[in-house]
Amino acid sequence: MADIYNFKEAEKKWKEFWENEKIFQFDPGSKKKIYSVDNPPPTVSGKMHIGHAFQYSQMDFIARFKRMNNYNLFYPFGTDDNGLPTEKMVEKMNNVKSKEMSRKDFIKLCLDTLKKVTPDFIQDWKNMGISADYNLYYSTIDPNCQKLSQKSFIELFKQGEIYKKEFPSLWCPECQTAIAQAELEDKEQESLFSTLKFSCEGKDLLIATTRPELLGACVAVFVNPSDRRYSKLIGKRAKVPLLNFEVPIISDESAQMDKGTGVLMICSYGDKYDADAIKKHNLPSKVILNKDGTINTGDYSGLKIKAARKKILEDLKNAGLIAEQKQITHTVNVHDKCGVEVEFLTTEQWFIKILDKKQKLLEQGKKVKWHPEFMFKRYENWVNGLEWDWNISRDRHFGIPIPVWECKKCKKILVPEEKELPIDPADIKRKCKCGNIAEPETRVFDTWQTSSITPQIIFSLVKTKLELPCSLRCNAHDIIRTWDFYTIAKSLMHENEIPWENMMITGFITLGGEKMSKSKGNIIDPRIVLDNYGADALRYWAASYKLGEDLDYQEKDLVAGKKFVTKLWNANKFTFMNLGQYTNKKPKKLNKTDEIFLNELNKIIINSKKSFSEYECHQIKSEVDGFFWRSFCDNYMEIVKGRIYNGTEEEKESAKYVLYNSLLSIIKMMAPITPFITEEIYQEYFKNNEKDKSVHISNWPEPFKIEMGKENEKIWQKLVEIIEKVRKVKSEAKKSMKTEIILTLNKEDRKLLDECLPDLKAVTCSKNIKEGREFNIDFA
Ligand SMILES: [Zn+2]
Numbered sequence: 001m002a003d004i005y006n007f008k009e010a011e012k013k014w015k016e017f018w019e020n021e022k023i024f025q026f027d028p029g030s031k032k033k034i035y036s037v038d039n040p041p042p043t044v045s046g047k048m049h050i051g052h053a054f055q056y057s058q059m060d061f062i063a064r065f066k067r068m069n070n071y072n073l074f075y076p077f078g079t080d081d082n083g084l085p086t087e088k089m090v091e092k093m094n095n096v097k098s099k100e101m102s103r104k105d106f107i108k109l110c111l112d113t114l115k116k117v118t119p120d121f122i123q124d125w126k127n128m129g130i131s132a133d134y135n136l137y138y139s140t141i142d143p144n145c146q147k148l149s150q151k152s153f154i155e156l157f158k159q160g161e162i163y164k165k166e167f168p169s170l171w172c173p174e175c176q177t178a179i180a181q182a183e184l185e186d187k188e189q190e191s192l193f194s195t196l197k198f199s200c201e202g203k204d205l206l207i208a209t210t211r212p213e214l215l216g217a218c219v220a221v222f223v224n225p226s227d228r229r230y231s232k233l234i235g236k237r238a239k240v241p242l243l244n245f246e247v248p249i250i251s252d253e254s255a256q257m258d259k260g261t262g263v264l265m266i267c268s269y270g271d272k273y274d275a276d277a278i279k280k281h282n283l284p285s286k287v288i289l290n291k292d293g294t295i296n297t298g299d300y301s302g303l304k305i306k307a308a309r310k311k312i313l314e315d316l317k318n319a320g321l322i323a324e325q326k327q328i329t330h331t332v333n334v335h336d337k338c339g340v341e342v343e344f345l346t347t348e349q350w351f352i353k354i355l356d357k358k359q360k361l362l363e364q365g366k367k368v369k370w371h372p373e374f375m376f377k378r379y380e381n382w383v384n385g386l387e388w389d390w391n392i393s394r395d396r397h398f399g400i401p402i403p404v405w406e407c408k409k410c411k412k413i414l415v416p417e418e419k420e421l422p423i424d425p426a427d428i429k430r431k432c433k434c435g436n437i438a439e440p441e442t443r444v445f446d447t448w449q450t451s452s453i454t455p456q457i458i459f460s461l462v463k464t465k466l467e468l469p470c471s472l473r474c475n476a477h478d479i480i481r482t483w484d485f486y487t488i489a490k491s492l493m494h495e496n497e498i499p500w501e502n503m504m505i506t507g508f509i510t511l512g513g514e515k516m517s518k519s520k521g522n523i524i525d526p527r528i529v530l531d532n533y534g535a536d537a538l539r540y541w542a543a544s545y546k547l548g549e550d551l552d553y554q555e556k557d558l559v560a561g562k563k564f565v566t567k568l569w570n571a572n573k574f575t576f577m578n579l580g581q582y583t584n585k586k587p588k589k590l591n592k593t594d595e596i597f598l599n600e601l602n603k604i605i606i607n608s609k610k611s612f613s614e615y616e617c618h619q620i621k622s623e624v625d626g627f628f629w630r631s632f633c634d635n636y637m638e639i640v641k642g643r644i645y646n647g648t649e650e651e652k653e654s655a656k657y658v659l660y661n662s663l664l665s666i667i668k669m670m671a672p673i674t675p676f677i678t679e680e681i682y683q684e685y686f687k688n689n690e691k692d693k694s695v696h697i698s699n700w701p702e703p704f705k706i707e708m709g710k711e712n713e714k715i716w717q718k719l720v721e722i723i724e725k726v727r728k729v730k731s732e733a734k735k736s737m738k739t740e741i742i743l744t745l746n747k748e749d750r751k752l753l754d755e756c757l758p759d760l761k762a763v764t765c766s767k768n769i770k771e772g773r774e775f776n777i778d779f780a
C-alpha cells in the first residue's frame with residue numbers, strides 16, 4: 001500500500017488499464033439502452049487548449065454517469081481536419097503559402113503534417129481521462145467522411161436545396177476565399193470619417209464615409225425622400241470628387257437623415273447594404289476590388305485597400321475636396337479565422353437554402369433540450385438574424401472536393417453516382433449528354449458542410465442500427481451559430497429530425513476576468529496544469545462551475561482539486577487500516593449513529609442522480625465534496641473510530657458496514673469527475689469484494705434501505721453541532737482534543753441524542769454526559 005498517492009504513476013497505469021481491458025468500448029451486442037455522445041471533433045491545431053479541457057470534461061462527466069447507470073455508451077472520437085483552420089496550421093508549421101503551391105502538393109503536405117501531429121493531439125484527450133471509445137475514430141478528411149459529405153451534397157442538390165449563384169458575397173481578402181455569415185466576428189476599430197465634396201450642378205454635395213477608396217466603385221447616391229435639404233436634387237446627377245464621373249441621385253427611404261450629412265454613397269460593394277441597394281434599384285455594379293484585396297482603379301491600381309485609402313485621402317486633401325474629418329470608433333466585420341476586415345465580392349458560389357426554413361429551424365431548435373435553457377435564445381437570435389443562404393464553397397486547396405462537373409455548353413450540372421464517392425471531379429473526365437466534355441468544379445467545401453453531419457458520421461462507424469437524435473452534444477456557446485445551427489439544419493433536411501436530444505453549452509475560460517488569447521499572452525496550457533496538478537484536479541476544477549457561465553481560471557481551484565484527491569486517498573487508507581480484510585457483510589442491526597449517517601448519505605445519493613440527470617455536474621460535485629469533507633471525514637470517521645476498537649461485535653459490524661459502504665458510495669459518485677483516484681482506490685481496496693472490473697462500469701449507488709425521515713436528519717445535525725461545539729471550546733482553551741471532559745446537555749438535546757450517547761461520549765472524550773439547564777463543558 002503506497003503511502004502517498006502518485007498521480008502521475010496512477011494516471012498512466014489506469015489509462016493503460018482502461019485501454020487494454022476495453023472498459024469504454026461500445027458493445028454492439030449489449031441489450032442495454034444506448035446513450036450516444038456526438039463529441040464535437042476538435043480541430044487539430046497541435047495542442048489542446050484549456051477551453052477544450054473544460055468542455056470535454058463536462059461532456060465526460062455525463063458519459064461516465066450514464067455508463068454507471070446501465071446505459072450502453074456509444075461515444076466515438078473524431079478530429080476535425082479539413083478546411084481553413086488546418087490549412088492555416090500547415091502553412092504556419094511549414095512556413096508555406098497554400099496559394100503559392102500546387103493543389104496536389106499542398107494536400108500532400110497537409111496529410112503528412114496531420115499524420116505527424118494527430119496522435120499527440122488525441123493523447124491530450126486521453127490524458128484528461130476523456131472516456132471516449134478511441135477505436136471508433138474518424139477524421140473529417142478521411143475517405144468515409146469525404147464520402148458522407150459528398151453524399152449529403154448530392155442528396156440536397158437533387159432535392160433542389162442547393163444552388164450555384166453569382167452575387168456579391170462575403171469575401172476574406174487575406175484567406176482569399178468566400179466565407180459564411182457564421183464566420184463573421186465584430187471588431188471595434190478606429191477609423192477616419194471623412195466628409196467629401198461631391199457636387200451637383202456646380203454646388204457642393206457633402207457625403208461622409210469611412211471608405212473613400214471605394215469612390216471608384218460608386219454607382220449612385222441616396223437621399224431620403226422626406227429630406228427637404230436634398231429633395232430638389234432627386235433625379236439629378238452627382239459628380240464623384242477626384243474621379244469626376246457622374247452617378248444618379250436616387251430617393252430611398254433607407255438613407256437616414258440624421259446620419260452623416262444625410263446623403264449616402266452606394267458602392268459595389270462596401271457592405272451588405274450596398275449589395276441590397278444595388279439589387280433593389282437595378283444599378284450596374286462597378287467592382288474595383290480584386291480577390292487578393294487590391295484595388296483596380298486608375299492611379300490606385302495594385303494598392304491594397306488600406307494603402308489605397310491613405311493615398312486617395314491625400315489626393316482628396318490636396319485637391320481641397322475634404323470638408324471635414326474626424327476620428328471615430330466603430331464596429332467592423334472581420335473574418336474569425338484571421339481577424340482581417342471582410343469585403344464583398346461578386347463571385348460564383350454554391351449555397352444551401354436556409355432562409356426559406358427559418359420557421360422550421362426555430363421549431364427544431366426548440367425540440368432540443370438546452371442545458372442551460374437560456375442558451376436557446378442565442379440560437380433563436382441567430383436564426384432570426386440570418387441574411388444569406390449558407391455559402392458552402394471555398395476557394396481553397398485543402399478540403400473535400402465539391403463533387404460536380406458543369407457543361408459550359410448546355411449549362412447542365414453533373415453529379416457522380418453514390419458508388420463513385422469519394423471523388424475528386426478534377427481527376428475524372430465527364431461527358432455531358434450533349435456530347436461536350438463537362439468542366440470539373442475545383443473548389444472545396446466549407447468545413448461546416450462536413451462538421452454538420454457528425455451524427456451521421458459516427459453512426460456510420462458501426463454496423464449497429466442507430467437513429468437520430470443522438471443523446472448528447474456539448475460545446476461552447478460560440479459555436480451555437482455555426483456547428484449547432486448547421487447540424488440542426490442538416491438533420492432537418494436529411495432526416496426531418498433533431499440531431500441531439502440534449503445539448504450542454506459551456507462558457508468561456510477567462511484569466512483575471514479577461515478572455516484568453518494568444519496575442520494577449522494570457523494563455524493557460526492544460527498540459528502544464530496536468531503536469532502540476534493531474535487530470536483529476538483539472539476535472540475537479542471543471543466541475544466547479546455552472547454550465548453556460550464563463551469561468552475564471554484560478555490556481556486555487558486546482559489546489560483544491562489536488563487536496564481533495566489527497567484527502568480521498570488518505571481517508572481510504574485510514575479506513576482500510578481499521579477495516580482490514582472486511583467482506584461487506586450486512587449487520588443484523590444498525591447502530592443509531594450509523595443509521596442517521598446513512599440517512600445523510602441517502603440524501604446525497606438521491607440528489608446526485610437527480611443533478612446528473614439534469615446535466616448539473618457542478619451541483620453534485622459540490623454536494624458530494626462537502627459531504628465527504630465535513631460529514632464523513634470531520635465527523636463520522638471520528639465518531640466510529642472508538643466503536644471499531646472498543647465496541648461489541650455487533651457495534652463493530654454496524655460501523656464497519658457503514659464505513660465501507662459510505663466510502664464506496666463517495667468513490668462512485670465522484671468517479672465521473674475524478675476518474676483516476678477513484679479507480680485507484682476501487683482497485684486497491686474494494687475490488688476484492690465488488691465484482692466489477694472497474695469502478696467506471698460498476699453501478700451507481702442506490703440509497704440504503706433505512707427509514708428516511710426528518711427525525712434522523714435532526715438527530716444528525718444536533719450530533720454534529722455538539723461535537724463541533726466541544727471541539728471549539730477545547731481549541732479555544734488550548735487543550736488537546738483528547739482532553740477528558742464532563743459534558744452537560746439540556747434535557748431536550750440529551751433526549752434527542754439518547755441512542756447516540758455512547759458514540760458522542762467516545763468522540764468528545766466525555767467521562768460523563770449529564771443533563772442540565774444548558775450546554776456546558778467542564779474539564780475533568
Ligand atoms: Zn480570413
Ligand SMILES: [Zn+2]
Nearest residue numbers: 407410432434
Ligand atoms: Zn452539355
